Amino acid sequence: MPHSKQIKALWFLTICLGLGFCLLGYRLVDLQVLRHESLSLESNKNTQRRIERRPRRGNILDVKGNLLATSKLVRTVCADPSIIGTNYLAVAETLEPVMQINAQMLAEKLEPRYILNKEGQTNCDKYVVLKRKVDDDEWTSITNAMEHLIFCSNESALSRRYRRELNQIRQHSLFSEEDQLRVYPNGSLAAHVIGYVGADEKTLPDGTPDVQIKGRDGVEATLNTFLEGVQGWRQTEADRSNRELVAYREQNLAPRDGYTAVLTIDAGIQHIVESELAVAWEDHEPVSVACTVVRPNTGEILALANLPTFDPNHLLGSNPDARRNRVISDIAEPGSTFKIVVVSAALNENVVKLTDMVDCEGGMFHYAGYTLHDAHEKYNLLSVENVVAKSSNVGAAKIGIQLGAERLAEYIHRFGIGSTTGIQLPGEVRGIVHPLSRWSKLSITHVPMGHEVAATPLQMCLAMSAIANKGVLMRPQLIDHLEDSDGKLVARYFPQVARRVVSERAARQMVEALKAVVSTNGTGTKAQLDFYTVAGKTGTAQKAVNGHYVNHKFFSSFIGFFPADNPELCISVVFDEPNWKKGYYGSATGVPVFKRIAERAANYLAIPPEIIRNQALAATGVSAGD
Amino acid sequence: MARNVKYQPLAVRFGPAIKAALLCAFFASAGIGYVWQKTQIQHLADQIKRLEGRKELLGRQNDALTRAAATLSTPSELDARVRKMNLGLVRPQPDQIIRLHEASGESTAQPELRLRPGIRETVQLYASRR
Known part of the structure; x- marks a missing residue:
């Protein structure tokens, strides 16, 4: 029989155990039921991770598939000062040679900063960015340097706990985040078309900065939504060292990389244009020189170049003025190239014929109390064709008067002057065309020779292309198609007709007049090519500053196309303020550049030689139309 | 004829023993299966991680090579090479x-x-x- 004392002890033990179980039960209910939500959140915060998966920004290719812009995967080096603690000076000194950042600057970033939160608790800053756009090799050097970081000569003498802390610093104090660097393998080639990117920085709800690449100019900006892609994410868990536990991965949505944009630009033609502009820059010392090469039949832009230019790989060192795409953002009085508008309008309206004679009054025409002069020579009677060929201001003014202000204004708009062309680039301006109500009595004589209107070089090039294209104005096309990262076609851009400007007959007559410009008695004789007939127009306009024309400051240009009767290319060359001592007329500046570009471009594109082909076909008895 | 009582208890104990053995075998195989499955998941997770790392590395190498090829085939680079090698190549x-x-x-x-x-x-x- 058990002793009563033993029974008491048994009861006591039972009660103690019961109480213990009750306490444990209460604790269990407290943790699992009463504080479930807050503790569950805390637990999830410790283990669960949502990793944003950045898409790769799409490439930009030229029409032949040459890479113009691409993205390089790089890293942003970050540090956790709470792990580094008081050892920040040693870490900064170790990182200085590999990161090439001053140790003092690094130490300032790595020094722990304590922040008082809303609950009155002191938290150490756990995230600082040390360096952006670090490539893989540099990151490997950084991690190697950290692994071999020596804090003191005899570390084994330190306490175990302290040694563990130092190892934590070596292994976990620095980490990297994925980032992208935009790379332009061709440097400054087609820089004004491709544009450049910038960083769009914002702070995420958890306080960490988020930097995203955004297109700032050029195609990078226009096609930003297509190029940037769609972000993916991964819902997963991580261990204590923040390493992902793949087995606990719940959601994993891959990002959709940005589309590849294939432009109509041909890197070969672009290089030819830029190298010739560089020669012209040396020869004429202008403030700027710009060139556009267009296929008149489709409006495709094969090359678009400006000097001065910039290298989008080194944007910080570039001059903002050099980044301006003058072909679409600068306007100027076009000068004599504008005569194509008035003469083709007059031909279209049957106001004149090419053979009609115009009295150029010996190069001085008195009208509304103002005397208009011819720039080149003094002419008396000139045919309409020769008015264009000799670029007579008096002749053009008289044709303008015959046409009338209303019809002239209508044709100016039809040719696209005064409205944007619709090129797929940001920052295009409309030019200046005054409403008819604001025209003075003199305007009808000034506008035909390219005064009192302002147009962009692209507008004038497209107006010339319309004449080359049998009177049909095309919208400029810069993007050929978009494809995904596997090379599958996503969208194709087709040539678009803007409108018919003049009839085919009037355009054909105008081409004949423009051929005369490049003949032996025209202003653009030097534009003649060995294997092709050329049609074109020279232009020279005095520069206006603060409403007054300035001596020795000119815009000079030449816009031409070839082969004249079946045009493949229309090339516009525009000089802003060429050195007047070295020649400032379009015939002296733009024409030689046009000729060199045309010869090299025809050679590069293997455009069939017109003259030889006709001779050969005549020999074989086959008609030239096939 | 009367039953042989001598062997009766043995006959009675054999059935439950088999059942117990089967139950044990079931629990043991379930346990082993669970562990095996977990090991396989971990193994596959490691494999996924390794292959993802490899894919990323190859992607980076591919990108680097594409960039190098693009740089070497730029018109200015080709022009410079032709001049440097003095090949006399013209179009x-x-x-x-x-x-x-x-x-x-x-x-x-x-x-x-x-x-x-x-x-x-x-x-x-x-x-x-x-």
Whole structure:
């Protein structure tokens, strides 16, 4: 029989155990039921991770598939000062040679900063960015340097706990985040078309900065939504060292990389244009020189170049003025190239014929109390064709008067002057065309020779292309198609007709007049090519500053196309303020550049030689139309 | 005939023993299966992680090579190489190019020549230039 004392002890033990179980039960209910939500959140915060998966920004290719812009995967080096603690000076000194950042600057970033939160608790800053756009090799050097970081000569003498802390610093104090660097393998080639990117920085709800690449100019900006892609994410868990536990991965949505944009630009033609502009820059010392090469039949832009230019790989060192795409953002009085508008309008309206004679009054025409002069020579009677060929201001003014202000204004708009062309680039301006109500009595004589209107070089090039294209104005096309990262076609851009400007007959007559410009008695004789007939127009306009024309400051240009009767290319060359001592007329500046570009471009594109082909076909008895 | 009582208890104990053994085997195999499955998941997770790392590395290498190829094939680089190597390479003049026309429609060539349409024109073009 058990002793009563033993029974008491048994009861006591039972009660103690019961109480213990009750306490444990209460604790269990407290943790699992009463504080479930807050503790569950805390637990999830410790283990669960949502990793944003950045898409790769799409490439930009030229029409032949040459890479113009691409993205390089790089890293942003970050540090956790709470792990580094008081050892920040040693870490900064170790990182200085590999990161090439001053140790003092690094130490300032790595020094722990304590922040008082809303609950009155002191938290150490756990995230600082040390360096952006670090490539893989540099990151490997950084991690190697950290692994071999020596804090003191005899570390084994330190306490175990302290040694563990130092190892934590070596292994976990620095980490990297994925980032992208935009790379332009061709440097400054087609820089004004491709544009450049910038960083769009914002702070995420958890306080960490988020930097995203955004297109700032050029195609990078226009096609930003297509190029940037769609972000993916991964819902997963991580261990204590923040390493992902793949087995606990719940959601994993891959990002959709940005589309590849294939432009109509041909890197070969672009290089030819830029190298010739560089020669012209040396020869004429202008403030700027710009060139556009267009296929008149489709409006495709094969090359678009400006000097001065910039290298989008080194944007910080570039001059903002050099980044301006003058072909679409600068306007100027076009000068004599504008005569194509008035003469083709007059031909279209049957106001004149090419053979009609115009009295150029010996190069001085008195009208509304103002005397208009011819720039080149003094002419008396000139045919309409020769008015264009000799670029007579008096002749053009008289044709303008015959046409009338209303019809002239209508044709100016039809040719696209005064409205944007619709090129797929940001920052295009409309030019200046005054409403008819604001025209003075003199305007009808000034506008035909390219005064009192302002147009962009692209507008004038497209107006010339319309004449080359049998009177049909095309919208400029810069993007050929978009494809995904596997090379599958996503969208194709087709040539678009803007409108018919003049009839085919009037355009054909105008081409004949423009051929005369490049003949032996025209202003653009030097534009003649060995294997092709050329049609074109020279232009020279005095520069206006603060409403007054300035001596020795000119815009000079030449816009031409070839082969004249079946045009493949229309090339516009525009000089802003060429050195007047070295020649400032379009015939002296733009024409030689046009000729060199045309010869090299025809050679590069293997455009069939017109003259030889006709001779050969005549020999074989086959008609030239096939 | 009376039953042999001597062997009765053994016959009674055999059934539950088999059942117990089967139950044990079931729990043991379930346990082993669970552990095996967990090991497999971990193994596959490690494999996924390793392959993802490899894929990323190869992607980066591919990107680097593409960039290098693009840089080496830029027009300015090619021009510089031609100049540096002094190969005397120039583009042919338009009249030095012989064009072979694609065959189109019905042949106009003489049958006895046994040439595809278009070839004759090229031959004549070449002959006339010589």
